[in-house]
Amino acid sequence: MPHTLEQSRAIAAAKLQAIRDSYVARLPLQLAEIQAAWLGHQAAPSTDALTALHRLVHRLAGSAGLFGLRDVSRKAMALEQLIEQGLATGHLQERKMEQILQSIGG
Amino acid sequence: MNAQGPSACQRPIRLLIADDSMFLRMAIGAICELHDGIEVVGEAENGVEAVELARSLQPDIITMDLDMPEMDGLTATALIRCEAEIPIIVLSSLSERGGELTSRALAAGAVECICKSESALDVDLATVAQRMVDRIMHWAKQSASSAPGGDQA
Numbered sequence: 318m319p320h321t322l323e324q325s326r327a328i329a330a331a332k333l334q335a336i337r338d339s340y341v342a343r344l345p346l347q348l349a350e351i352q353a354a355w356l357g358h359q360a361a362p363s364t365d366a367l368t369a370l371h372r373l374v375h376r377l378a379g380s381a382g383l384f385g386l387r388d389v390s391r392k393a394m395a396l397e398q399l400i401e402q403g404l405a406t407g408h409l410q411e412r413k414m415e416q417i418l419q420s421i422g423g
Numbered sequence: 424m425n426a427q428g429p430s431a432c433q434r435p436i437r438l439l440i441a442d443d444s445m446f447l448r449m450a451i452g453a454i455c456e457l458h459d460g461i462e463v464v465g466e467a468e469n470g471v472e473a474v475e476l477a478r479s480l481q482p483d484i485i486t487m488d489l490d491m492p493e494m495d496g497l498t499a500t501a502l503i504r505c506e507a508e509i510p511i512i513v514l515s516s517l518s519e520r521g522g523e524l525t526s527r528a529l530a531a532g533a534v535e536c537i538c539k540s541e542s543a544l545d546v547d548l549a550t551v552a553q554r555m556v557d558r559i560m561h562w563a564k565q566s567a568s569s570a571p572g573g574d575q576a
Protein backbone atom coordinates (compact mmCIF):
# COMPACT_ATOMS: atom_id res chain seq x y z
CA MET A 318 0.00 0.00 0.00
CA PRO A 319 1.45 3.42 -0.91
CA HIS A 320 2.50 5.69 1.91
CA THR A 321 0.45 8.73 2.75
CA LEU A 322 2.16 12.07 2.34
CA GLU A 323 2.61 12.33 6.11
CA GLN A 324 4.14 8.86 6.30
CA SER A 325 6.50 9.65 3.44
CA ARG A 326 7.56 12.85 5.16
CA ALA A 327 8.26 10.98 8.38
CA ILE A 328 10.31 8.35 6.52
CA ALA A 329 12.22 11.07 4.66
CA ALA A 330 12.94 12.90 7.92
CA ALA A 331 14.22 9.72 9.55
CA LYS A 332 16.45 8.90 6.58
CA LEU A 333 17.87 12.41 6.46
CA GLN A 334 18.54 12.33 10.20
CA ALA A 335 20.48 9.08 9.78
CA ILE A 336 22.51 10.61 6.94
CA ARG A 337 23.13 13.74 9.03
CA ASP A 338 24.37 11.60 11.93
CA SER A 339 26.80 9.86 9.59
CA TYR A 340 27.93 13.23 8.26
CA VAL A 341 28.57 14.60 11.75
CA ALA A 342 30.47 11.45 12.69
CA ARG A 343 32.73 11.87 9.68
CA LEU A 344 33.28 15.60 10.17
CA PRO A 345 36.55 15.24 12.14
CA LEU A 346 38.01 13.30 9.22
CA GLN A 347 36.87 16.00 6.80
CA LEU A 348 38.51 18.68 8.98
CA ALA A 349 41.69 16.60 9.21
CA GLU A 350 41.81 16.42 5.40
CA ILE A 351 41.51 20.20 5.22
CA GLN A 352 44.20 20.68 7.85
CA ALA A 353 46.51 18.29 5.98
CA ALA A 354 45.89 20.13 2.70
CA TRP A 355 46.66 23.45 4.40
CA LEU A 356 49.88 22.09 5.91
CA GLY A 357 50.76 20.65 2.50
CA HIS A 358 50.31 24.04 0.89
CA GLN A 359 52.41 25.72 3.57
CA ALA A 360 55.20 23.18 3.06
CA ALA A 361 55.16 23.52 -0.73
CA PRO A 362 52.99 26.46 -1.85
CA SER A 363 51.44 26.08 -5.28
CA THR A 364 48.27 26.95 -7.14
CA ASP A 365 47.43 23.26 -7.41
CA ALA A 366 47.76 22.78 -3.66
CA LEU A 367 45.63 25.84 -2.98
CA THR A 368 43.02 24.70 -5.49
CA ALA A 369 42.87 21.30 -3.79
CA LEU A 370 42.40 23.03 -0.44
CA HIS A 371 39.68 25.21 -1.94
CA ARG A 372 37.79 22.16 -3.18
CA LEU A 373 37.78 20.58 0.28
CA VAL A 374 36.71 23.82 2.00
CA HIS A 375 34.05 24.49 -0.64
CA ARG A 376 32.58 21.04 -0.10
CA LEU A 377 32.53 21.59 3.66
CA ALA A 378 30.88 25.01 3.30
CA GLY A 379 28.15 23.64 1.08
CA SER A 380 27.42 20.46 2.96
CA ALA A 381 27.79 21.57 6.61
CA GLY A 382 25.04 24.16 6.36
CA LEU A 383 22.69 21.76 4.68
CA PHE A 384 23.22 19.31 7.51
CA GLY A 385 22.44 21.98 10.08
CA LEU A 386 26.02 22.84 11.13
CA ARG A 387 25.63 26.51 10.40
CA ASP A 388 28.62 27.76 12.37
CA VAL A 389 30.95 25.34 10.59
CA SER A 390 29.44 26.33 7.25
CA ARG A 391 29.79 30.05 7.96
CA LYS A 392 33.46 29.68 8.90
CA ALA A 393 34.16 27.46 5.92
CA MET A 394 32.57 30.06 3.63
CA ALA A 395 34.84 32.75 5.13
CA LEU A 396 37.84 30.49 4.57
CA GLU A 397 36.70 29.74 1.03
CA GLN A 398 36.54 33.46 0.25
CA LEU A 399 40.06 34.01 1.59
CA ILE A 400 41.36 31.18 -0.59
CA GLU A 401 39.55 32.60 -3.63
CA GLN A 402 41.11 36.00 -2.94
CA GLY A 403 44.48 34.30 -2.63
CA LEU A 404 44.03 32.50 -5.92
CA ALA A 405 42.98 35.74 -7.62
CA THR A 406 45.65 38.04 -6.16
CA GLY A 407 48.51 35.68 -5.32
CA HIS A 408 48.42 36.95 -1.74
CA LEU A 409 47.11 34.73 1.04
CA GLN A 410 45.96 36.10 4.37
CA GLU A 411 47.56 33.20 6.19
CA ARG A 412 47.04 34.51 9.71
CA LYS A 413 43.30 34.89 9.18
CA MET A 414 43.14 31.48 7.57
CA GLU A 415 44.93 29.91 10.53
CA GLN A 416 42.50 31.52 12.94
CA ILE A 417 39.49 30.24 11.04
CA LEU A 418 40.96 26.76 10.69
CA GLN A 419 41.57 26.58 14.42
CA SER A 420 38.10 27.84 15.26
CA ILE A 421 36.38 25.37 12.90
CA GLY A 422 38.09 22.49 14.66
CA GLY A 423 37.48 23.93 18.10
CA MET B 424 6.37 11.40 -2.43
CA ASN B 425 4.52 8.13 -2.89
CA ALA B 426 1.15 9.77 -2.64
CA GLN B 427 2.13 11.99 -5.58
CA GLY B 428 3.60 9.22 -7.72
CA PRO B 429 2.86 8.46 -11.37
CA SER B 430 -0.10 6.50 -12.59
CA ALA B 431 0.44 2.86 -13.52
CA CYS B 432 0.98 3.61 -17.21
CA GLN B 433 3.77 6.14 -16.57
CA ARG B 434 7.35 5.07 -16.08
CA PRO B 435 9.42 6.79 -13.39
CA ILE B 436 11.70 9.71 -14.23
CA ARG B 437 15.23 8.28 -14.44
CA LEU B 438 17.61 10.49 -12.48
CA LEU B 439 21.41 10.67 -12.49
CA ILE B 440 22.97 12.45 -9.47
CA ALA B 441 26.43 14.01 -9.95
CA ASP B 442 27.96 15.35 -6.74
CA ASP B 443 31.36 14.76 -5.16
CA SER B 444 29.83 14.72 -1.68
CA MET B 445 28.74 11.21 -0.80
CA PHE B 446 26.43 12.57 1.87
CA LEU B 447 24.64 14.91 -0.51
CA ARG B 448 24.23 12.09 -3.03
CA MET B 449 22.77 9.97 -0.24
CA ALA B 450 20.43 12.75 0.87
CA ILE B 451 19.18 13.54 -2.63
CA GLY B 452 18.79 9.83 -3.33
CA ALA B 453 16.92 9.21 -0.07
CA ILE B 454 14.36 11.89 -0.82
CA CYS B 455 13.94 10.85 -4.44
CA GLU B 456 13.58 7.16 -3.55
CA LEU B 457 10.49 8.03 -1.56
CA HIS B 458 8.94 9.56 -4.62
CA ASP B 459 7.34 6.94 -6.87
CA GLY B 460 7.79 9.24 -9.82
CA ILE B 461 11.60 9.29 -9.64
CA GLU B 462 14.11 6.46 -9.94
CA VAL B 463 17.78 7.15 -9.18
CA VAL B 464 19.55 5.18 -11.91
CA GLY B 465 23.10 6.34 -11.26
CA GLU B 466 25.44 8.38 -9.09
CA ALA B 467 28.59 10.12 -10.28
CA GLU B 468 31.22 11.56 -7.97
CA ASN B 469 33.00 13.64 -10.61
CA GLY B 470 32.40 15.16 -14.02
CA VAL B 471 34.06 12.36 -15.96
CA GLU B 472 31.77 9.79 -14.39
CA ALA B 473 28.79 12.06 -15.03
CA VAL B 474 29.54 12.22 -18.76
CA GLU B 475 30.13 8.47 -18.97
CA LEU B 476 26.98 7.61 -17.04
CA ALA B 477 24.91 10.09 -19.04
CA ARG B 478 26.01 8.24 -22.20
CA SER B 479 25.48 4.73 -20.87
CA LEU B 480 22.33 5.24 -18.79
CA GLN B 481 20.55 7.88 -20.88
CA PRO B 482 18.79 9.35 -17.83
CA ASP B 483 15.77 11.60 -18.19
CA ILE B 484 17.34 14.28 -15.99
CA ILE B 485 20.61 15.02 -14.18
CA THR B 486 21.40 16.97 -11.01
CA MET B 487 24.93 18.36 -11.32
CA ASP B 488 27.25 19.83 -8.69
CA LEU B 489 29.64 22.38 -10.17
CA ASP B 490 32.80 22.01 -8.12
CA MET B 491 33.95 18.42 -8.59
CA PRO B 492 37.35 16.75 -9.07
CA GLU B 493 38.62 15.22 -12.33
CA MET B 494 36.21 17.29 -14.42
CA ASP B 495 34.05 20.11 -13.08
CA GLY B 496 30.29 20.21 -13.49
CA LEU B 497 30.50 23.08 -15.95
CA THR B 498 32.58 21.08 -18.44
CA ALA B 499 30.49 17.97 -17.86
CA THR B 500 27.28 19.94 -18.48
CA ALA B 501 28.60 21.33 -21.75
CA LEU B 502 29.77 17.90 -22.96
CA ILE B 503 26.52 16.16 -22.06
CA ARG B 504 24.37 18.87 -23.64
CA CYS B 505 26.43 18.63 -26.84
CA GLU B 506 25.42 15.00 -27.12
CA ALA B 507 21.91 14.86 -25.70
CA GLU B 508 18.94 17.02 -24.76
CA ILE B 509 18.98 15.81 -21.18
CA PRO B 510 17.82 18.56 -18.77
CA ILE B 511 20.55 19.30 -16.23
CA ILE B 512 19.76 21.02 -12.94
CA VAL B 513 22.89 22.56 -11.45
CA LEU B 514 23.57 22.82 -7.73
CA SER B 515 25.57 25.96 -7.17
CA SER B 516 27.04 27.92 -4.29
CA LEU B 517 26.80 31.47 -3.05
CA SER B 518 30.47 32.50 -3.32
CA GLU B 519 31.50 35.06 -5.92
CA ARG B 520 33.22 32.35 -7.88
CA GLY B 521 30.13 30.18 -7.52
CA GLY B 522 27.95 32.96 -8.86
CA GLU B 523 30.12 33.34 -11.90
CA LEU B 524 30.11 29.59 -12.48
CA THR B 525 26.34 29.53 -12.17
CA SER B 526 26.01 31.97 -15.06
CA ARG B 527 28.44 29.94 -17.12
CA ALA B 528 26.56 26.72 -16.32
CA LEU B 529 23.34 28.21 -17.68
CA ALA B 530 25.24 29.30 -20.79
CA ALA B 531 26.60 25.75 -21.11
CA GLY B 532 23.08 24.37 -21.26
CA ALA B 533 21.90 23.80 -17.71
CA VAL B 534 18.16 24.41 -17.44
CA GLU B 535 18.19 25.76 -13.89
CA CYS B 536 20.44 26.42 -10.92
CA ILE B 537 19.47 25.62 -7.35
CA CYS B 538 21.66 27.50 -4.91
CA LYS B 539 23.06 25.22 -2.22
CA SER B 540 24.71 27.95 -0.23
CA GLU B 541 21.74 30.27 -0.26
CA SER B 542 20.09 27.40 1.51
CA ALA B 543 23.13 26.50 3.57
CA LEU B 544 22.51 29.11 6.21
CA ASP B 545 18.80 29.58 5.95
CA VAL B 546 17.10 26.35 4.92
CA ASP B 547 17.39 22.75 6.02
CA LEU B 548 18.30 19.84 3.81
CA ALA B 549 14.77 18.44 3.66
CA THR B 550 13.51 21.73 2.21
CA VAL B 551 16.28 21.87 -0.39
CA ALA B 552 15.78 18.22 -1.31
CA GLN B 553 12.03 18.73 -1.68
CA ARG B 554 12.66 21.79 -3.88
CA MET B 555 14.95 19.64 -6.00
CA VAL B 556 12.29 16.96 -6.35
CA ASP B 557 9.77 19.60 -7.43
CA ARG B 558 12.16 20.98 -10.06
CA ILE B 559 13.11 17.48 -11.26
CA MET B 560 9.41 16.73 -11.82
CA HIS B 561 8.93 20.07 -13.56
CA TRP B 562 11.83 19.72 -15.98
CA ALA B 563 11.21 16.05 -16.70
CA LYS B 564 7.63 16.95 -17.64
CA GLN B 565 8.84 19.83 -19.82
CA SER B 566 11.35 17.55 -21.52
CA ALA B 567 8.78 14.80 -22.15
CA SER B 568 6.25 17.21 -23.63
CA SER B 569 8.80 18.75 -26.00
CA ALA B 570 10.18 15.40 -27.22
CA PRO B 571 9.00 14.03 -30.60
CA GLY B 572 5.73 12.19 -29.99
CA GLY B 573 5.68 13.52 -26.45
CA ASP B 574 2.78 14.81 -24.44
CA GLN B 575 1.89 18.12 -26.08
CA ALA B 576 -0.68 19.07 -23.45
